[in-house]
Amino acid sequence: MYNLLPLISLSALTGAAIIGQHPLIESSHSESPLISGPEEFVSSSSLQAHITKEGLLKRAKHLYKLAEQAIPEYNRPTRVIGSQGHLATLDYIYSTLAGLGDYYEISNQSFNAVVGNVFEWRLVLGDTEPESVLPFALSPPTPKNDAIFGPLVLVANDGCDESDYPANTKGAIALIKRGVCPFGQKSERAGRAGAIAAVIYNHEKGSMSGTLGQPSIFHVATYGISLEDAKLYIEKLKQGKIVPSSAYMDSIVYNAPTTNIVAQTKGGDPENCIMLGGHSDSVAAGPGINDDGSGSMTLLEVATHLTNYKVNSCVRFAWWSGEEEGLLGSTYYVSQLSTEDNMKIRLFMDYDMLASPNYAYQVYNATDAANPAGSEGLRDLYVQYYESHGKNHTFIPFDGRSDYQAFIENGIPGGGIATGAEGVKTTEEVAMFGGTAGDWYDPCYHQFCDTVQNLALDAWEFNSKLVAHSVATYALSLEGFPERVGIQAAAHLQPTLYRGHQLVM
Incomplete structure (x- = not known):
């Protein structure tokens, strides 16, 4: 498969897995594996029904407590890579997945991040x-x-x-x-x-x-x-x-050695995988509960409830490390894929910042004309969901600011949704979504105040249901979704101004 290792609880390691030395690690799963798998196939409505703001908020509160473990080092809560807050976050993600029984194959991928x-x-x-x-x-x-x-x-x-x-x-x-x-x-x-x-x-x-x-x-x-x-x-x-x-x-x-975590369903067609990801790290300045605690915890919540259902397409969840340093984890992951394993990924969905307090419902404007075929179909799935629920949406540039970039550069269709970062909300957007004109979508973006109090819970719940909808839709059927035909011929090759939140050109 792709160059990953089975993962044991990170807190039990002496540091070998985190320092990028790729040790041989024993596979570790739940002590109470599933006796038999689920019998019902996933549907959008059934998976969405599991998503509640109470469940999401519980995870956000726990994530903040994990960020507090970095206070002795940084004098503030943070989950920046290399910190105790981030190590604890990785351990929490892993232990949650491992506690779900035998539904997922859980792996890690260690690498050196600058x-x-x-x-x-x-x-x-x-x-x-x-x-x-x-x-x-x-x-x-x-x-x-x-x-x-x-x-x-x-x-x-x-x-x-x-x-x-x-x-x-x-x-x-x-x-x-x-x-x-x-x-x-x-x-x-x-x-x-x-x-x-x-x-x-x-x-x-x-x-x-x-x-x-x-x-x-x-x-x-x-x-x-x-x-x-x-x-x-x-x-x-x-x-x-x-x-x-x-x-x-x-x-x-x-160099700060760090780790991606990947969980793939054991059920579903392994030759046709849908993939989604969010990043597990924050900037050093704060705990990152919206950026990207909201996305990474949504993934964990959806992954938890997906275990109740059978899937036709395999589903692969990823929690990237080093996103804030320039999309390092996702870029490394894609760089390690063989041609064969690259072609098994039918699409990638990016979920970064889903609960900004001055939010807009934003959809990456990923067209097939400029990106791998299928990106526009994913974009339209989000649009149709917002419209069918009577919600407005806006398109935002697909310009390299999040972890989809390495995928589309390597021929894999991609897209995603967000609620905004440091961009200024317009009067037109206030009419569409409410909020305050002239303020950032997230006034605490990359700051100390990105805490649990920085979350728009209604928007987060709604967007998390949309994430569940996207997973259920493609996990049930990829009928009509474009087949992968190659890597370089389909790749997005136009240079972008960003790689992550920082300008690169």
Whole structure:
């Protein structure tokens, strides 16, 4: 099958499974396996009937208690990868699945995730500090985590090629325009040219930050500023003036071994699997009860109640790790699939943030014209559900911000629903869904206050029933859903601006 290992309770491990050494682990299932399997086939109405806000809320409250286990390390509840809060989350997911008897084959997949944290930063260009300055995620520190000094140098074009960097880049701070190539490539090019730091300015209105992605030994401390702030310096440099500057960044970039958890039904056609996933981790800043406690706990609730029913198509649930660091868990998972196992996955459904307090019912606008065939049919299933229940919905870009990305890049149809993150709710959306115009869909997105109190329970229950509907529909029958015809020919190949919540280009 796919490159996974049977999983024992994570709390019982000495760390081998978590540190990515792929130990040989004995299979561990419930002590009271099912005597016989269920007799009734799943239906949408029957599976939905099990989903209640009381059941979801109970899981959310428990998840917050797990996040509190990280307080001694982080001085706050969090489920960031590597923390005790996240390890406890993995153990809870596993133990819940193992307690369901012999319905699922439960596996883990350990891998090394790159994690970064920026503690302090400062950037002074000339005699001013740009108001819009932000550090890039996974940026290395300035040498010795101390202030450095050098002139500002304007890089030609978009800073994607070695020839864009003038000879006087060495010992200077490179000022680079956003565009064309990933931020990490720009930082690496600057470092190779001898720059001591890099500043990437936006090519459109607004401040900017993102991630450098996979670390390189040539990366330098990298900052983002707005076009408005950059114009002053660009003009001076074009006039031949010297802009003495300084940069300071105290940061770390390190490997944090972590684990995906996957549960696949033993029943159903193993050659035709439907798959769904959410991420088990949060950002370091908070407990992540909506992001993505809401999605991951919905999956656990649906997986629990699915055991009451037979399925025709195998169903595979996944709890990804390292999503907040750039979709690391899902990307690694797909990269390890053989061609044969890739082709067994008929579709992937992504469920990330289902209970935002200032919510909108959002559907990823996944069309077959731009994505693997079947993505649009999944999109339409969500639309039909909302419409049949008298609910409004909006389409949101299918732009790489969640764990569907690696699937569609590798020919697997995908889609999903959400309730919104940091985007600002419009007056038109207030008329459609209620709430507050001008506020974020989730005002606690990636913050300390993403707690149990941050959940819109009615929206969460409704969306969880929709998740149950999507599972039951395809678990019962894939009739009419497009057959997989290949990987590369069907893949979504257009570059995306995001990989997770961070800009990459």
